[in-house]
Amino acid sequence: MSAAICPEPTPAERARSVLSAADSLTVTTHGHRVELIGLHTVDAAARLLLQNPPDAHLAAELALAPHGDLAALVEFTDIAPVAVRERVRTRLTLGGWLSALGPKALVFNPARAVLTEADGTTVVGLDELTLASPDPLATHEAEMLARLNASHADAVAPLARLLPARSRLGASDVRPLRLDRHGLVLRVETADAHHDTRLPFAAPATHPGDAVRQIHLLLAEANARPRRRRLPTRS
The missing domain is CATH 2.30.110.10 (Electron Transport, Fmn-binding Protein; Chain A)
Structure with missing residues (x-):
C-alpha cells in the first residue's frame, strides 16, 4: 500500500x-x-x-x-x-x-x-x-495488544486474512505488534525470518473505544473473505 x-x-x-x-x-x-x-x-x-x-x-x-x-x-x-x-x-x-x-x-x-x-x-x-503530540492510544496500546493477542483465534487469525497473499507465504505465526490511531500492525513470522504489515483503519481513531470499533470493522471485512488454510499458532 x-x-x-x-x-x-x-x-x-x-x-x-x-x-x-x-x-x-x-x-x-x-x-x-x-x-x-x-x-x-x-x-x-x-x-x-x-x-x-x-x-x-x-x-x-x-x-x-x-x-x-x-x-x-x-x-x-x-x-x-x-x-x-x-x-x-x-x-x-x-x-x-x-x-x-x-x-x-x-x-x-x-x-x-x-x-x-x-x-x-x-x-x-x-x-x-x-x-508533535503522542498518539492517543500510546498509553493504552500495551493493554489493548495483550487483549487482542489473548483472543488470537477469534481476532488475530481472522485479521491475517486481510494480509496480502505474499505476506502469508511460509507463515508459522501472526501476532499483533503495534497499534496507533491509524491502524494495527501485524508481525508475520516464518521459520527463519519475520516481516510486519499494517492494516489501516477506515478513519483515524481518537480514543481507545474508537480503536476497538475500527478493529471490529477490520474483523467484519476479514470474516467476509473466503477462509484459507488456518495459520499455525504458538502456545
Missing part, C-alpha cells in the same frame, strides 16, 4: 508516543549511568521532569557543573507487549541538558532525538519533537 492510502505516525509522533508510554529510562552523563523506573514525567514541551534517584549521583554531579547544567543522554527502549521474535520495537535516545528543578527534582531539556527502528534511524529535531 502507498503511504497516502496507509498513513502512519511521523517519526516525531512516534518519539512522543515512546516518551508518553515509557515507565523507565536510562540517564548517561560523563560520570554516571543511572536507571530510573517510575521517576519521570513529560511536559507539553517534551521536557522530562526527573525525580532524583536515591543515590543522588546526578544531583551531585550537577552541583559541580560549571554553568549549572549538565550534558546528558536519556535512552528509552520500547518493547512489544506480545511475545514475538525481536521484541524491541524502538530505541529512542535524547541528547540535551540536565538542570536543577528545586531541591528534589531535575529537568532534562532535549535538543534532539534519535529514533532507531527496524527500518533505520531517524534524527528528530527539537522543533519537530516539541510540536
